Amino acid sequence: xxxxxxxxxxxxxxxxxxxxxxxxxxxxxxxxxxxxxxxxxxxxxxxxxxxxxxxxxxxxxxxxxxxxxxxxxxxxxxxxxxxxxxxxxxxxxxxxxxxxxxxxxxxxxxxxxxxxxxxxxxxxxxxxxxxxxxxxxxxxxxxxxxxxxxxxxxxxxxxxxxxxxxxxxxxxxxxxxxxxxxxxxxxxxxxxxxxxxxxxxxxxxxxxxxxxxxxxxxxxxx
Numbered sequence: 743x744x745x746x747x748x749x750x751x752x753x754x755x756x757x758x759x760x761x762x763x764x765x766x767x768x769x770x771x772x773x774x775x776x777x778x779x780x781x782x783x784x785x786x787x788x789x790x791x792x793x794x795x796x797x798x799x800x801x802x803x804x805x806x807x808x809x810x811x812x813x814x815x816x817x818x819x820x821x822x823x824x825x826x827x828x829x830x831x832x833x834x835x836x837x838x839x840x841x842x843x844x845x846x847x848x849x850x851x852x853x854x855x856x857x858x859x860x861x862x863x864x865x866x867x868x869x870x871x872x873x874x875x876x877x878x879x880x881x882x883x884x885x886x887x888x889x890x891x892x893x894x895x896x897x898x899x900x901x902x903x904x905x906x907x908x909x910x911x912x913x914x915x916x917x918x919x920x921x922x923x924x925x926x927x928x929x930x931x932x933x934x935x936x937x938x939x940x941x942x943x944x945x946x947x948x949x950x951x952x953x954x955x956x957x958x959x960x961x962x963x964x
Contacts, residue, residue, distance in 0.1 A: 766875075776837075778830070794813055807904045815893070818892040819890075820889075836875045838871060840864075
């Protein structure tokens with residue numbers, strides 16, 4: 743089963759007022775979106791497009807009676823996954839860390855004259871950028887999940903045998919493809935809705951208890 747893209751947890755401001763950055767939650771969400779939108783989505787879109795060509799070029803009604811309906815979810819998958827690529831591109835324009843921002847503005851270094859108002863300006867800009875990043879990342883997540891669901895939903899149609907087919911292996915393949923689609927549907931819907939024990943299957947930070955440190959020696963010296 744293809745893993746769905748993680749969902750954004752919003753932001754966790756490090757503190758009130760203009761003295762703090764907008765902190766992503768989870769910290770690695772931007773990297774996850776970038777991987778899905780720049781690596782996984784293009785590959786899956788290419789696979790779906792290739793499969794459409796094979797179905798239309800090599801498939802026949804005798805061996806693939808549902809090939810025409812199968813093209814519809816495959817086309818939806820191609821469009822959705824390419825939309826994910828585009829949305830990820832837009833999100834990357836605004837994804838920036840505090841360290842990267844400060845590299846562009848050397849006069850914001852602590853101790854310099856006028857550093858405080860410059861730092862306040864940069865933190866304000868970073869919070870505005872973070873809003874746009876989350877917006878585009880959210881659309882990326884939805885289009886990525888929609889593309890995977892459409893791709894998996896097409897497989898039972900592609901594999902469906904003609905009437906009267908007696909070989910069990912084709913039916914087994916259809917059943918496995920259907921289970922993969924249902925599993926992916928749960929994977930997409932459950933974390934967003936808390937449906938059917940999602941908290942146990944998809945634990946978040948609130949369900950994790952950190953273990954006490956085992957090290958009891960002296961603190962390291964700087």
